[in-house]
Amino acid sequence: xxxxxxxxxxxxxxxxxxxxxxxxxxxxxxxxxxxxxxxxxxxxxxxxxxxxxxxxxxxxxxxxxxxxxxxxxxxxxxxxxxxxxxxxxxxxxxxxxxxxxxxxxxxxxxxxxxxxxxxxxxxxxxxxxxxxxxxxxxxxxxxxxxxxxxxxxxxxxxxxxxxxxxxxxxxxxxxxxxxxxxxxxxxxxxxxxxxxxxxxxxxxxxx
Amino acid sequence: xxxxxxxxxxxxxxxxxxxxxxxxxxxxxxxxxxxxxxxxxxxxxxxxxxxxxxxxxxxxxxxxxxxxxxxxxxxxxxxxxxxxxxxxxxxxxxxxxxxxxxxxxxxxxxxxxxxxxxxxxxxxxxxxxxxxxxxxxxxxxxxxxxxxxxxxxxxxxxxxxxxxxxxxxxxxxxxxxxxxxxxxxxxxxxxxxxxxxxxxxxxxxxxxxxxxxxxxxxxxxxxxxxxxxxxxxxxxxxxxxxxxxxxxxxxxxxxxxxxxxxxxxxxxxxxxxxxxxxxxxxxxxxxxxxxxxxxxxxxxxxxxxxxxxxxxxxxxxxxxxxxxxxxxxxxxxxxxxxxxxxxxxxxxxxxxxxxxxxxxxxxxxxxxxxxxxxxxxxxxxxxxxxxxxxxxxxxxxxxxxxxxxxxxxxxxxxxxxxxxxxxxxxxxxxxxxxxxxxxxxxxxxxxxxxxxxxxxxxxxxxxxxxxxxx
Numbered sequence: 317x318x319x320x321x322x323x324x325x326x327x328x329x330x331x332x333x334x335x336x337x338x339x340x341x342x343x344x345x346x347x348x349x350x351x352x353x354x355x356x357x358x359x360x361x362x363x364x365x366x367x368x369x370x371x372x373x374x375x376x377x378x379x380x381x382x383x384x385x386x387x388x389x390x391x392x393x394x395x396x397x398x399x400x401x402x403x404x405x406x407x408x409x410x411x412x413x414x415x416x417x418x419x420x421x422x423x424x425x426x427x428x429x430x431x432x433x434x435x436x437x438x439x440x441x442x443x444x445x446x447x448x449x450x451x452x453x454x455x456x457x458x459x460x461x462x463x464x465x466x467x468x469x470x471x472x473x474x475x476x477x478x479x480x481x482x483x484x485x486x487x488x489x490x491x492x493x494x495x496x497x498x499x500x501x502x503x504x505x506x507x508x509x510x511x512x513x514x515x516x517x518x519x520x521x522x523x
Numbered sequence: 524x525x526x527x528x529x530x531x532x533x534x535x536x537x538x539x540x541x542x543x544x545x546x547x548x549x550x551x552x553x554x555x556x557x558x559x560x561x562x563x564x565x566x567x568x569x570x571x572x573x574x575x576x577x578x579x580x581x582x583x584x585x586x587x588x589x590x591x592x593x594x595x596x597x598x599x600x601x602x603x604x605x606x607x608x609x610x611x612x613x614x615x616x617x618x619x620x621x622x623x624x625x626x627x628x629x630x631x632x633x634x635x636x637x638x639x640x641x642x643x644x645x646x647x648x649x650x651x652x653x654x655x656x657x658x659x660x661x662x663x664x665x666x667x668x669x670x671x672x673x674x675x676x677x678x679x680x681x682x683x684x685x686x687x688x689x690x691x692x693x694x695x696x697x698x699x700x701x702x703x704x705x706x707x708x709x710x711x712x713x714x715x716x717x718x719x720x721x722x723x724x725x726x727x728x729x730x731x732x733x734x735x736x737x738x739x740x741x742x743x744x745x746x747x748x749x750x751x752x753x754x755x756x757x758x759x760x761x762x763x764x765x766x767x768x769x770x771x772x773x774x775x776x777x778x779x780x781x782x783x784x785x786x787x788x789x790x791x792x793x794x795x796x797x798x799x800x801x802x803x804x805x806x807x808x809x810x811x812x813x814x815x816x817x818x819x820x821x822x823x824x825x826x827x828x829x830x831x832x833x834x835x836x837x838x839x840x841x842x843x844x845x846x847x848x849x850x851x852x853x854x855x856x857x858x859x860x861x862x863x864x865x866x867x868x869x870x871x872x873x874x875x876x877x878x879x880x881x882x883x884x885x886x887x888x889x890x891x892x893x894x895x896x897x898x899x900x901x902x903x904x905x906x907x908x909x910x911x912x913x914x915x916x917x918x919x920x921x922x923x924x925x926x927x928x929x930x931x932x933x934x935x936x937x938x939x940x941x942x943x944x945x946x947x948x949x950x951x952x953x954x955x956x957x958x959x960x961x962x963x964x965x966x967x968x969x970x971x972x973x974x975x976x977x978x979x980x981x982x983x984x985x986x987x988x989x990x991x992x993x
Binding site for chain 1: 874876878882883886887890892894895896897921924926927928970971972973974991993
């Protein structure tokens with residue numbers, strides 16, 4: 317047996333790597349879809365973080381995914397901001413899914429100002445959730461949104477085209493919507509756990 | 524009764540200095556006729572160079588080669604005096620204007636603003652922020668406070684007997700006696716107020732009349748004080764002009780901050796808010812540029828008002844250099860502070876929702892924020908509105924309704940879609956000329972989207988896309 321080395325001195329000299337239990341995010345931001353909640357590591361949306369939703373085309377069911385959350389927030393009297401939506405939100409449809417429209421602020425902005433507006437809303441801390449459709453956002457812009465969501469303790473949802481899936485993203489959660497064979501959600505990345513291998517089916521988005 | 528006197532010894536000069544960034548350049552106010560120009564007030568650098576009040580302008584020019592001269596304006600003094608009275612009105616409902624001073628009754632205010640030392644510190648802090656040099660004294664009578672403020676800054680006398688002791692050593696020329704009683708009394712060998720107060724009253728009345736006695740009674744608190752209380756005006760109108768021309772909007776921010784600060788001080792004193800005000804940028808020779816700043820609700824916080832005004836001003840193109848700016852506020856509705864929950868869990872630096880909306884509107888435009896409301900109209904194009912004053916229908920729609928609506932229907936191209944539900948006939952609108960007769964279907968497109976489409980009745984196949992079930 318060679319030299320006896322005290323464990324404490326090795327630890328002090330930083331020669332031994334010590335594994336640490338991974339921090340599991342916990343939250344009560346349920347998505348409203350029990351199958352999706354079960355697949356996500358935190359049991360719902362990651363708290364105070366950016367969620368990126370990748371779409372093959374407009375109108376495949378992206379609102380379907382977030383409307384139960386918006387309904388929960390607005391019924392609790394908290395404000396939801398929709399920044400520069402690609403189409404006009406249709407109040408009868410939103411209300412049929414339980415959203416209180418008086419707590420939904422729709423912000424009209426050109427693409428240049430939309431990111432600024434989304435960041436201001438997230439940072440303010442007075443919004444429960446912010447929805448945005450950045451068209452020319454790069455990695456840095458998304459990181460700003462992520463930091464703003466963390467500062468203001470708000471949920472940020474960013475809807476982007478599927479072709480951005482190949483690029484890295486600072487979002488805490490990345491979901492991709494697929495329409496074939498039926499509507500389903502594939503988790504591309506989730507902070508605090510491994511992404512589930514199977515897509516999660518969602519019910520059809522009309523009712 | 525306790526009266527606090529705020530003496531403003533440099534009102535005219537401070538009114539000029541506070542409008543410009545602080546510099547070390549000498550500056551004087553001049554008054555008098557064109558033949559006999561004299562210095563009315565001088566700032567600290569000018570005094571260091573040997574200039575003093577009452578000096579002839581030609582003598583001053585001989586002493587110092589370069590200094591800035593500003594014409595003395597008596598109306599401006601009156602204006603600043605009124606502004607400070609409006610500020611003082613925030614702390615007391617009894618505010619009286621004395622020459623170069625403001626006197627306010629504070630015995631009732633002490634309960635709200637803390638003991639006198641803290642209250643005094645608050646007054647000084649406000650005045651320093653507004654840019655006025657000042658001296659403050661406290662006494663049981665308004666006249667006594669006015670006299671004491673001229674003698675000693677920061678003197679606080681609470682009890683009447685202490686007041687007698689404080690007044691006794693004051694020289695008569697500082698006692699602000701009416702008329703020329705002071706000079707006559709000095710000739711008689713009376714030097715201080717204490718000596719004067721000990722003189723027999725009958726003799727004083729015979730020599731100087733009842734006026735002096737009434738004044739002494741007011742001073743010692745034995746006689747009644749009749750004063751006209753200040754009443755705040757109902758509109759706010761403040762103008763600021765400068766000697767040079769400002770060509771860039773950024774350079775307007777300093778005067779704007781001053782104007783807004785004055786407005787906020789006025790509003791707080793009035794316990795009101797402002798919902799709409801106008802900034803007039805004056806040019807040489809042409810009509811002024813008007814910038815209207817409108818807010819969603821009445822506000823009075825200086826930082827918020829400044830940010831809103833800055834947002835509007837930054838988008839403004841200046842057609843010509845600006846020589847003066849005027850702030851005009853006519854609509855001053857009552858201010859209702861927003862309630863906040865004691866157990867609010869939001870982050871400490873959170874911005875209230877109203878302030879957020881104001882900030883967005885300031886940059887993106889007046890109508891940038893919309894709220895959608897459902898109407899009772901069955902036509903999809905008219906089923907929702909952004910107007911405020913609509914009656915809300917009680918029943919919710921049970922038929923399928925999309926979550927996105929296209930601004931106007933477009934033809935649906937591509938392979939023929941699968942019909943999921945329908946038809947739903949909407950045939951109405953005869954009353955305003957917007958007749959429609961459509962069969963609505965829910966279809967699935969080849970890409971997997973759920974679409975809300977319509978076609979003329981009986982002609983399925985000519986699909987018009989109107990919304991997405993997103």
